[in-house]
Amino acid sequence: MTTAETEVRAVLGRLTEAWNAGDATAYGRLFTEDADYVTFFGLNFPGREAIESSHRALFEGPLKGSKLTGRLGEAAKVRFVRPDVAVVVVGGGSSLTGADTTDEGRESTVSFVLVEEDGEWLITAFQNTRVSDPRG
Secondary structure, three states: OOHHHHHHHHHHHHHHHHHHHOOHHHHHOOEEEEEEEEOOOOOEEEOHHHHHHHHHHHHHOOOOOOEEEOOHHHHOEEEEEEOOEEEEEEEEEEEOOOOOOOOOOOEEEEEEEEEEEOOEEEEEEEEEEEOOOOOO
């Protein structure tokens, strides 16, 4: 594993840690100023400030005490499209009660684009898609 790949995976680990701590500030810091954050229901939060403030409301409200399950940084497929741009795809989920296992219906596939800026890897695009059976 290259140093860059290790650093990209570490960002995903910090993302999980920030979520699980309910720390919207730490969560938001992992994104570029102009990042796009697309939720599983298609809403886009453009920019770090919107990502942080929306997650603060979630962490203080309906997602208080929730936990990301799985190991985003370890299980991710990481592909470098340029030395300073990585595309990451990984499965994950969440538990509203803070359990270590994914709640039924809360499994997702998540896509990230990370860029290296001034020696630091940050997320510039995020897409969360809820896993479902297309046959209904």
